[in-house]
Amino acid sequence: MKKTIQMEELVCPMCAQKIETALRKADGVIDAAVLYNASKAKVEFDESKITPEDLTSIITNLGYEVIG
Numbered sequence: 579m580k581k582t583i584q585m586e587e588l589v590c591p592m593c594a595q596k597i598e599t600a601l602r603k604a605d606g607v608i609d610a611a612v613l614y615n616a617s618k619a620k621v622e623f624d625e626s627k628i629t630p631e632d633l634t635s636i637i638t639n640l641g642y643e644v645i646g
């Protein structure tokens with residue numbers, strides 16, 4: 579399953595890198611890319627292992643707000 583997560587505006591490219599690394603480390607995530615300019619995370623994941631809510635939690639736990 580693929581999902582695009584819109585976040586509040588990222589302050590700098592390091593924020594995008596940090597989020598991308600955290601998403602990629604999560605069990606069930608197949609691939610993740612965070613687009614700094616668009617403040618979007620594109621995630622491919624195995625929905626039997628991880629839920630969209632879990633993905634949102636990973637981002638919010640790092641201190642970033644998810645808009646949609």
Ligand SMILES: [Cu+2]
Pocket residue numbers: 589590591592593594
């Ligand atoms: Cu930053």
